[in-house]
Amino acid sequence: MSLDHAASKPHERLADALSEELTAVNALIRERMASEHAPRIPEVTAHLVEAGGKRLRPMLTLAAARLCGYDGPYHIHLAATVEFIHTATLLHDDVVDESAQRRGRPTANLLWDNKSSVLVGDYLFAGSFLLMVECGNLEVLRILSAASATISEGEVLQLTAARNLSTSEEIYLRVIRGKTAALFSAATEVGGVIAGQDEATVTALRDYGDALGISFQIVDDLLDYWGTDATGKNVGDDFRERKITLPVIKAVAAADDEERAFWQRTIERGKQEDGDLETAIGLLGKHGALEATRSEAIAWSQRAKEALAVLPDSELKVMLADLADYVVARIS
Amino acid sequence: MSLDHAASKPHERLADALSEELTAVNALIRERMASEHAPRIPEVTAHLVEAGGKRLRPMLTLAAARLCGYDGPYHIHLAATVEFIHTATLLHDDVVDESAQRRGRPTANLLWDNKSSVLVGDYLFAGSFLLMVECGNLEVLRILSAASATISEGEVLQLTAARNLSTSEEIYLRVIRGKTAALFSAATEVGGVIAGQDEATVTALRDYGDALGISFQIVDDLLDYWGTDATGKNVGDDFRERKITLPVIKAVAAADDEERAFWQRTIERGKQEDGDLETAIGLLGKHGALEATRSEAIAWSQRAKEALAVLPDSELKVMLADLADYVVARIS
Structure with missing residues (x-):
């Protein structure tokens, strides 16, 4: 596949159009995943955050805000929030699935242990809420808290539906x-x-x-x-x-x-x-x-x-x- | 120990003084731990929430608000929030510690599995944020999000300090x-x-x-x-x-x-x-x-x-x- 062809993928064109904001999002993520007292936290997080995900979810937030003519600073916080929530769910998913690989690399639960994956995931959840609180918009807080509840509800439902042939399309x-x-x-x-x-x-x-x-x-x-x-x-x-x-x-x-x-x-x-x-x-x-x-x-x-x-x-x-x-x- | 003596314990006197509000807190907890689609969630939560904890943390919130002359409705939400965060951390702790008992009863991770404990804990975390968003007070949101981050940071620090004899009093x-x-x-x-x-x-x-x-x-x-x-x-x-x-x-x-x-x-x-x-x-x-x-x-x-x-x-x-x-x- 040629470089030209690769550069024409829509998520790559989005990344180009939003490159300045994405740089700010990445800087904010790195800043907030630090922990002065518990270095295990940035170690585990970096393993996942730097692993070359496409940043699809934060790009959706940036694109939506820009599309609506937003010119404030907080879409950066919200994009980082969304990526933190995503990363936290990945950490907990790998514990739940007992996965050994994600994106072709060993998972955090394998490199460290399940305990670290659970607790660092919790830290990122809490960090995501701190980030969105800074935006000062209660409706945004309601939407993202509700989404977090719906994510875990869906995962629990998947757990109880697993291996059950009577699971419906609904x-x-x-x-x-x-x-x-x-x-x-x-x-x-x-x-x-x-x-x-x-x-x-x-x-x-x-x-x-x-x-x-x-x-x-x-x-x-x-x-x-x-x-x-x-x-x-x-x-x-x-x-x-x-x-x-x-x-x-x-x-x-x-x-x-x-x-x-x-x-x-x-x-x-x-x-x-x-x-x-x-x-x-x-x-x-x-x-x-x-x-x-x-x-x-x-x-x-x-x-x-x-x-x-x-x-x-x-x-x-x-x-x-x-x-x-x-x-x-x-x-x- | 006589009943009179038992009734004179400070946390029991607090529970008496706050009994009306505690009833409202318990009702709110039961309402919010429900999940229409994933019955595993209230099952696991009830096992812990109904297990006869002292509700010490929610009583602290209720007492502090009342002591300050608060007459609105939201101390109930905040007390339930605090208990949800506490319950979520207990669920995740039992996974991390591989515990088999808590308060003299088998732990959720033993009765169901680690997966359910992780995901239901996440659901309660998200639910706690939804509850506090309803209060509409950004400073409250900041304090409780920061507390959640500090809790996981402390737990990760404990994990890395464990079994390390050079751990200081600091x-x-x-x-x-x-x-x-x-x-x-x-x-x-x-x-x-x-x-x-x-x-x-x-x-x-x-x-x-x-x-x-x-x-x-x-x-x-x-x-x-x-x-x-x-x-x-x-x-x-x-x-x-x-x-x-x-x-x-x-x-x-x-x-x-x-x-x-x-x-x-x-x-x-x-x-x-x-x-x-x-x-x-x-x-x-x-x-x-x-x-x-x-x-x-x-x-x-x-x-x-x-x-x-x-x-x-x-x-x-x-x-x-x-x-x-x-x-x-x-x-x-």
Whole structure:
């Protein structure tokens, strides 16, 4: 892939357009993840924050605020807040999932221990609240606190739905709305709120973030059965971890008795053998579950773009629309 | 112990004086720990919230607000906030300590799993912020967010100081100020802030909570070597878990070569044998470490009472002073 092509990805164009603000966000993050007394905190945080995430969520906040003509300083704080919340949830997720790798690097719980991941995650949560308190906007505080509650609620729901073949598409949607879309939608919404926008604009920004996040997570779950090395996903992780995602829900709904027994053995009872992943992928294909999942991801991407309609036309708006296309480009 | 005697304990007199407000706090806690979609959340929370804690921290907030003549509704929200933060830290502590029991009952991480404890703790943290946002007071939000950050910072510091014989009394003080006193002082301080008190009063309330919390934790750490069944503490837990607390720091500072080797073997290397706890207690006695620790706890209790001086005289003020005495009564 040529450098020119790479530079044309929407999230990279966004990063270019917002480069000055992103530099300020990164400086603020580094400043606030310091702890005079407990050096373990910046060690663990740096491992994750510096690991080359795309800063997608903070960019959404910066873009939303700029799109709304905000000219104050606080979108920087809010973007850093959003990244802190995201980093805290990653630290706690890796404890919960007992993960050994994230973004191709060993996880913090493996390098240090679960204790450090739990406590440093708590420190970042608290730090995120301190950052947003500085903005002095109570509506912003309400939105981001509610998003944090929705994230943990979604994760708990995922925990209790795991390995349960009766999980419905409705519950799946609630889980991914919590664990992924809630922070996307809060990130865009607070950009509009801090800029003092009217309700229609704020709602449009929230709906964009919500739909983008849902599309993003459905694609992620689809690639777990449909990915290639190029997508950077390990095909079969969710199957081995017995997670019930949209493709499996659709295939289970269409299963005959023999197929149902297969899903019960592999997902519910966790008795997996060589060749089971291939059988699973075969069943997803047979019932059109991968295609149907792909269609839903594209429909949510479309909804994200439609939500942008009420916003004033601008270069940033085009980039946000392109971002919605890019999310599903991995499965086109 | 007769019922009359029991009813005369200061925290019980406080509970009597604040009974109407405590009922409202308990109702609010039950309302907010509900989750429509993830029933695991109220299950785990109820296990801890209903387990008969003394509600000491919320009572501090209620007492401080009432003492300052506050007549609005929000001290109830703040008291519930403080209890939510406390409950969230207990859930995460039990994961970090790999505890099996708390208050004589199996811990949540044992009854459910570590995952549920981490995620439900996160939900309660987020819920605590939602509750305080409702109060609409930015200074209160700043104080409680900062307290949450200080709590996790103290816990991380404790983690890195654990099993390290070079831990100083200064680091010990910083750890307990974080893990225990920060929430006590924030609990009393926000009671004054919500009542719109001047800086001298707010500072007095904060200093009272800080000194009370420090005294409380030193007593707790002392009882781990000095307790009896009547105090409800298991003597020797900290020693077996190789935690460095004030009595040990003092004994290590006075140790000769042979004693130092004993502490290195038992605490640093964790090679403990039958009779080691008794040897440890003997060394603490020999160097006057228990007596010196006791004196420090009493001095902090004294400081807590002195901090109250600037506050207007009232029945509640007497109860808060008595509470400071009661904290050290367990070691008198």
